[in-house]
Amino acid sequence: MLLSGEPIDAKEAYRVGLVTRVVPIAELMPTAISMAEIICDNSPLGVRATKQVVKLGAEVPMDYARRLAASLIDSVWGSEDAKEAAAAFTEKRKPVWKMR
Numbered sequence: 001m002l003l004s005g006e007p008i009d010a011k012e013a014y015r016v017g018l019v020t021r022v023v024p025i026a027e028l029m030p031t032a033i034s035m036a037e038i039i040c041d042n043s044p045l046g047v048r049a050t051k052q053v054v055k056l057g058a059e060v061p062m063d064y065a066r067r068l069a070a071s072l073i074d075s076v077w078g079s080e081d082a083k084e085a086a087a088a089f090t091e092k093r094k095p096v097w098k099m100r
Helices: 010-015 023-041 044-057 062-077 080-090
Strands: none
Touching: 044 062, 044 080, 062 080
């Protein structure tokens, strides 16, 4: 797709994993907002690290990207926010993120 520049339809984009959902146009904005709300409820540190890992995979050699990604993941798992996530899950409440 990248080299040919040929357009694909939504069904094909879903089939190859380029998109996660295909909805009728009337459901587009409510679905997008719902997905954004889910992302916003997640740990900001985790969301940021995920975006960095994806970007690294496209910009640097894969073995180097893996090492950098492991470091990013370790920093997230060792964060105060990770402990808060576990506590919130145990206490059946929403986490309060501190970005630490």
